[in-house]
Amino acid sequence: MSSLGPGRSPEPYAPSQYGYAAPTYTEVRPTAPWGTSGPPVPATPLWAAPRNRRSWSVGGAIVLVVLGIITLVSVGTIAQTTGIDGALVGSAVALIPLVGVLLGIRWVDRWEPEPRFALLFALLWGAGVSTLVSLIINTAAAMALYANTGDVTAAETTAAVVVAPLVEETAKGLGVLVLLWTRRRYFDGPVDGIVYAATVAAGFAFVENILYFGRSLDFLPAVFAMRGVMSPFAHVLFTAAIGVALGLAARSRWRGAWIVAFPVGWVVAVALHAWWNGSASTENFLPLYIVFQVPLFIGVVLLVLWLRRQERKVLTARLAEYGRAGWFTPGELSMLTSFSARRQAQSWAKTLGGTAGSAMRSFQRSATRLAFARQQAASGRAGVRLAEDERALLQRITADRQEFLGAAAVRGR
Template sequence: MSHAPVPAQNPRPAQNPTPSPSLWAAPPPPRARSGGVAFAIVGILLGVIIGLLVLAYLAVALGVSALAVGSLLALVPLAIVLLAVRWVDRWEPEPRWALWFAFLWGAAVSVAVALIVDLGVQLLLAFAEPGGSPNEAMAAVVQAPIVEETAKGIGVLLLYAFSRSHFDGPVDGLVYAATVAAGFAFTENILYFGAALAEGGIGELGAVFVVRGLFSPFAHVLFTACTGLLIGVGARRGGGVGVVGWFLLGLAAAVLLHALWNGSLTFADDAIGLYFTVQVPIFIGAVLLTFFLRRQEMRVTRARLDEYAAVGWFSTAEVEMLATPAGRRRARAWARSQTPPRTALMRRLIADATHLAFNRHVLVSGRGDVRHVTDERLLLDAVALDRAALLR
């Protein structure tokens, strides 16, 4: 349900009535619960069930031994991608339940949709032209990009719809889209690696692993990132039904990029040359864009927390600790050195303060609604509780 917009807020938030409060004089208020958790639980259970069905299909199609080998090798590109996603997500970490939903949607639901559509197309072609064979080039350049990117993109759109408080902008969209894509690529790699082993032996498997696992582990991430980034742009611009338009624009870009990638592998005479002249520059551009977006997140965090510091919610030293990479490293090191360690508490304070900064950024820009006003109060309470727990 959408909420009525509120006017742009004064750059200075409300004065803290008690800049040095006695934080434990009264029972702490309950922490806000995210309405997206119930959705995620249902989605995760559905993903697990569909994942088991996909696993059974792969076991029948490939054989148990080929499935086992393919699964082990598919962990290599998956680890590479997830480490990169973790780096991108470190500044404002997304909730674990949302990331699990995203991964299972990609690894199970999106794959199941692609398999079902592929089976349906083959049956239609069999009825239309008995004895004919499907056009593999058409399937790779047209069918696969449209079906796969739509299936993956819907998962990112669902995360926005049911977890708007955790979907603040393009970086969040990038993280969720990359996690969905990582799940999809993981299952797809199992299929490719297992099929290569079953059909061509170790030599064929090695060649496929180098191409998919080492040369292009981020291929699906690049495609689906277009959808996630533009959903994030829509969220940053106020959300609402207008996000659907941004979703469709991002989906079109994802489909075109996916088709270009598959087409270069299908039709190019010099696939290696095209890889280094087209695909590598696209990847480098995506990396530079990610660095830019992360720097922008840091600037927003610093600017908004400075506003809260000016009216007594934070000290200057706390802003330095919460809004700079060096400050966060020192804060986590201090938390680890305590007895007992307070690392989890420090991570929670950093996450709540960052979320508070981005929530304030939406309000200041005039794109917020009543929900953001409520969230500001809850997040200020959460920061006070986090600080008290650390100093207790």
């Protein structure tokens, strides 16, 4: 990729400069959903393709195993309070809001899905590390408060309104911060920050729900209505403040921007969490929920919609630059910048049989990653591996296109 400075985005190299012919599609003309086209004619690459770096590695697998063990320890600790039956029932019921929250996260993450390793790390960090740390510190704080005051109600209220928000948002927020430090190339902005923060929060809420559901079997429907219906996204909303802050930091050319962003997001998260816990302990919870929590949720949804729209604008603008250089046809650009057209293209590719369907999905993912990598360069945040990543992605895009359009040519479509 040519050198890019902040605010400056020259055209990418043409395919011929990488040893490929531009995708003119004149030899074979199968009908794809986005128009008449045929497979390009690739030349021998002038460069050696870099070795594919897998998101999964031995070290990564060990990290996930350790986090999984910590999660089991957290659930085991809760089982000591709820009993085995309570923990089993609580776990089964807690899966319901967890699935709903994860589907919501997937909807947010549609344009540029995050690596599975990073998402699984976030989920297990929330369910394991954040939960275990919170269980230990919150319990110790409540016991200390009771020992000093002799008032059970005051001790529990103070622990819930003051201690819990401080401890829990710190424990969850650190997981998002670790992902920023270790997976910065996949941490492109506020949407990614919301996705990672929401996934951490989803893991935390799942294990916490096991506790609440497991110890409330006699009136489980009421507790489920409160936690699983009225507030399944509560922890997500709190920790999302940290995610947005770190996402903005990720877009800064100053790599230490998180030093300022993390405390700002953390303060907002703690304040929201404290307000929620405080309102839940009053008789006016329902009016406060309607007046404050519902508008907050709607506001966050509107923010996500706006951020996703901005992502689409980036995707459209950056891929258009590659289109002008000869890497994509106009029909492909239209397909890549529309969710409905992407689904239509995937359905069409599946009808071709073989690996055409997976090639289409890979084509779309690689094109999206290419656009956001170029955006990083255009905003002055390009890493040392950007040129290597660009070449690898362009090679993958070309190979995927050959695969599904070649299959279409064979079938006469």
